[in-house]
Amino acid sequence: MYVGLFFQAHPLVMTLFMLLGFLAIIASTVIYFWIGMLSSKAVQVTCPECNKPTKMLGRVDACMHCNEPLTLDPDLEGKEFDQAYNSKKKSKDGE
Template sequence: MNVNRWRNLALVFLFAGFFVMYLGVYSKRLLPYLTIAGGIGVLAGILLYFRFGPVNPSIRTIQCPRCGRDTRPTGQYDACAHCGLPLQRTPSGTYEPYVK
């Protein structure tokens, strides 16, 4: 999965966790449970950011064959962060478009 997708998922976890905790304001009976559930969501988002945040600067930048913009693929199969073109790493270490 593309690093940007993981970061977006982490952001969703953070906002969803805060939203769930905020719902506890309206129900005194559910407040402890919603606080715990929201805290788990926030913690999941933070852990994802810690895992995938520092990965991006250490990755080599390539130029996308379709849109010509710079992107940083992370694995054997990845996609351009801008146009979504699937890319596959060749044995020589370069990336080329991948057709399933």
């Protein structure tokens, strides 16, 4: 939006930059609202490493305090930490 102020002599260009800035503000508001709604649905657990409460957003996540890998799925216990476990698509090798 601020770039539009440099083009005050050209109203069409100024309006274009103002609209682009306005759309960017609307998009960021929607994204922050979406992330807030995801956070409100998160499961709160206590990290076994640092004993602080943290939120889990998927099948696997990391503690927000100490980055300890966490899971609530008993099938993933002891496996290598991988964010791909949060994906709904199955891997080729059947894991």
